[in-house]
Amino acid sequence: AQTVTQSQPEMSVQEAETVTLSCTYDTSESNYYLFWYKQPPSRQMILVIRQEAYKQQNATENRFSVNFQKAAKSFSLKISDSQLGDTAMYFCAFGNTGTASKLTFGTGTRLQVTL
Amino acid sequence: GAVVSQHPSRVICKSGTSVKIECRSLDFQATTMFWYRQFPKQSLMLMATSNEGSKATYEQGVEKDKFLINHASLTLSTLTVTSAHPEDSSFYICSAPAGGSSGANVLTFGAGSRLTVL
Numbered sequence: 001a002q003t004v005t006q007s008q009p010e011m012s013v014q015e016a017e018t019v020t021l022s023c024t025y026d027t028s029e030s031n032y033y034l035f036w037y038k039q040p041p042s043r044q045m046i047l048v049i050r051q052e053a054y055k056q057q058n059a060t061e062n063r064f065s066v067n068f069q070k071a072a073k074s075f076s077l078k079i080s081d082s083q084l085g086d087t088a089m090y091f092c093a094f095g096n097t098g099t100a101s102k103l104t105f106g107t108g109t110r111l112q113v114t115l
Numbered sequence: 116g117a118v119v120s121q122h123p124s125r126v127i128c129k130s131g132t133s134v135k136i137e138c139r140s141l142d143f144q145a146t147t148m149f150w151y152r153q154f155p156k157q158s159l160m161l162m163a164t165s166n167e168g169s170k171a172t173y174e175q176g177v178e179k180d181k182f183l184i185n186h187a188s189l190t191l192s193t194l195t196v197t198s199a200h201p202e203d204s205s206f207y208i209c210s211a212p213a214g215g216s217s218g219a220n221v222l223t224f225g226a227g228s229r230l231t232v233l
Contacts (some may be wrong), residue, residue, distance in 0.1 A: 045159075
């Protein structure tokens with residue numbers, strides 16, 4: 001079974017600064033998907049970014065980018081130019097290629113963006 | 116984009132009663148939907164996979180008779196919490212692969228349902 005670990009329960013960053021959220025995972029699979037989801041106070045889960053393991057290039061979505069280190073089984077999220085609206089819980093998630101939609105989530109990191 | 120509608124958003128019920136939560140894919144068909152449970156300040160735990168036209172697949176430790184799942188159409192899955200007790204109080208979230216049940220698709224989530232059992 002896969003496991004996803006987020007070692008930072010809470011983080012804080014000032015507006016306009018950059019912050020990196022950590023995520024490690026464990027799997028015996030060679031191909032899979034990794035995701036970062038955001039859950040703001042509204043509790044609505046929102047996809048931030050997705051990475052396919054067979055792609056070496058790190059995924060980017062505007063201010064959000066990942067550092068995918070397959071050998072180290074690490075998948076960190078970098079948020080640049082942090083905005084107040086980025087305040088949320090961030091969950092790292094793992095999906096197998098066969099049933100990629102069935103996700104295993106990490107415990108989450110609560111990010112607070114301050115003025 | 117793909118939208119998943121979940122209803123009700125909040126429900127309060129008395130202990131011993133049953134509560135039904137609906138999850139609809141509004142602009143796409145979903146042969147598979149997933150039901151998650153989230154305790155306060157915790158992660159999402161997968162409860163079951165809902166399969167259109169067949170029985171749901173439950174995760175280990177989830178009581179099938181307690182959490183009844185029905186996926187009667189390509190756009191609707193329901194979760195019924197039967198004989199609810201205070202320990203069933205939680206936030207329940209449904210999700211569906213956007214655009215279908217392909218394994219490569221991204222999950223779209225409903226807004227969640229907060230259940231409080233008195």
